[in-house]
Amino acid sequence: MKIQKLVIDGILVVGVALGAWCCRGEPSQGEVAVVKVDWIFSKPAGVDFTKSEITVSQYRVCVNAGVCTAPKAGMSACNWDKSDRGNHPINCIDWNQAKSMCKYIGGRLPTFDELKVEASNHWLWEYPWGDEGQGGGCDYTVTCEGYANLGPLECGCKRNSTWPVCSKPKGNSISGLCDICGNVDEWTSTMYGMRNRVLSGGSWEGAQCRTWGYFYGESPTSQDVSNGVRCARSSRSDNQAERLMPQPRQAAVPPKPVPETNTVPQQPQAAVPLTPVPDLSNLSGVPVYATPDISDEDKAAATRLNEGGMGRYKEKDWSGAAEFFIDALEVNAGAITPRYNLACVFALSGEGDKAIALLQQLKDAGCDKCVQRVESAKKDKDFASVRDDPRFVAVVGE
Numbered sequence: 001m002k003i004q005k006l007v008i009d010g011i012l013v014v015g016v017a018l019g020a021w022c023c024r025g026e027p028s029q030g031e032v033a034v035v036k037v038d039w040i041f042s043k044p045a046g047v048d049f050t051k052s053e054i055t056v057s058q059y060r061v062c063v064n065a066g067v068c069t070a071p072k073a074g075m076s077a078c079n080w081d082k083s084d085r086g087n088h089p090i091n092c093i094d095w096n097q098a099k100s101m102c103k104y105i106g107g108r109l110p111t112f113d114e115l116k117v118e119a120s121n122h123w124l125w126e127y128p129w130g131d132e133g134q135g136g137g138c139d140y141t142v143t144c145e146g147y148a149n150l151g152p153l154e155c156g157c158k159r160n161s162t163w164p165v166c167s168k169p170k171g172n173s174i175s176g177l178c179d180i181c182g183n184v185d186e187w188t189s190t191m192y193g194m195r196n197r198v199l200s201g202g203s204w205e206g207a208q209c210r211t212w213g214y215f216y217g218e219s220p221t222s223q224d225v226s227n228g229v230r231c232a233r234s235s236r237s238d239n240q241a242e243r244l245m246p247q248p249r250q251a252a253v254p255p256k257p258v259p260e261t262n263t264v265p266q267q268p269q270a271a272v273p274l275t276p277v278p279d280l281s282n283l284s285g286v287p288v289y290a291t292p293d294i295s296d297e298d299k300a301a302a303t304r305l306n307e308g309g310m311g312r313y314k315e316k317d318w319s320g321a322a323e324f325f326i327d328a329l330e331v332n333a334g335a336i337t338p339r340y341n342l343a344c345v346f347a348l349s350g351e352g353d354k355a356i357a358l359l360q361q362l363k364d365a366g367c368d369k370c371v372q373r374v375e376s377a378k379k380d381k382d383f384a385s386v387r388d389d390p391r392f393v394a395v396v397g398e
Contacts (some may be wrong), residue, residue, distance in 0.1 A: 040176050076160075089162055098229035109188055126304060143157065166178035196218055303335075325338040347385055378396050
């Protein structure tokens with residue numbers, strides 16, 4: 001009987017007997033198969049990721065230990081019950097199964113933002129491998145090469161299945177992660193709407209590898225043949241790098257006033273009618289308008305992120321669009337178009353206070369294009385929900 005061992009960071013976690021798919025119990029004598037989990041530090045995301053998507057062999061140890069449950073099997077594309085696919089990514093698993101696996105190896109599900117920052121090299125690259133390759137195809141990733149024009153048997157780079165992990169090294173990310181686009185979609189902890197979860201990266205059934213546009217939402221109970229997992233954890237690297245994602249600054253707390261003595265009581269003054277002013281504190285997490293000296297690469301990255309936001313906008317995915325527009329402003333705080341677009345999606349999603357505050361930011365900036373954008377809001381149907389708000393009128397004019 002073969003004995004399987006799971007090794008993480010050089011430490012033996014568990015050794016269990018293999019035989020039937022469900023074997024547990026004490027290992028007996030036999031050949032030893034060592035199953036390693038390799039972690040890689042991502043400087044762009046500031047966390048560790050598993051180098052590859054979790055494999056069938058790695059997942060099997062978790063099942064044999066009684067922690068994880070067996071994936072769906074019996075379909076030609078599901079890897080669990082295929083004896084020759086131990087080094088293929090586990091697929092046909094739901095969100096809870098993915099979560100249990102990551103917890104078992106001392107990690108967690110990554111957020112979509114963490115994967116996106118790593119895949120784009122902090123917004124500098126159009127694809128996980130850089131800007132060359134024009135989508136990559138099967139030279140870079142396990143997908144359907146030219147899948148828009150080919151039948152289903154051409155998927156998985158003509159194998160109609162996944163491939164062993166790390167089969168396409170040309171498609172590795174900046175930190176050396178394999179298959180961050182293609183092979184299987186990767187479950188994340190990020191919500192998509194009220195109930196679904198985000199899957200990232202594209203799969204052997206088709207992968208859109210542009211780093212600003214490859215994700216979708218799925219029911220957490222889905223066990224589709226494209227659903228797999230990559231895990232993350234807080235970095236244990238000796239040279240922990242700062243997170244490159246800008247963090248919102250905390251507002252300074254003003255000192256408490258010191259009461260004066262021997263002062264003459266002041267007579268109350270008549271209230272003066274004030275023009276309503278938007279509360280800019282509503283925009284916590286949105287970079288303040290600025291015109292930094294940034295590179296052409298950053299400007300291009302912000303433009304691509306804005307395009308990604310417009311893709312979500314056309315699908316009426318307001319929260320997804322807002323995420324892209326905010327990311328664009330993190331890269332280029334002086335970009336006018338994503339700031340205006342963010343105001344639009346806030347208004348459309350019922351967050352009128354934030355929409356008006358963003359228009360106020362543009363008005364305060366005072367540049368010609370800023371003023372033109374603010375004035376255009378008067379007739380923009382996206383602002384219908386705040387059209388009669390006196391604060392909106394105060395910003396854009398009658």
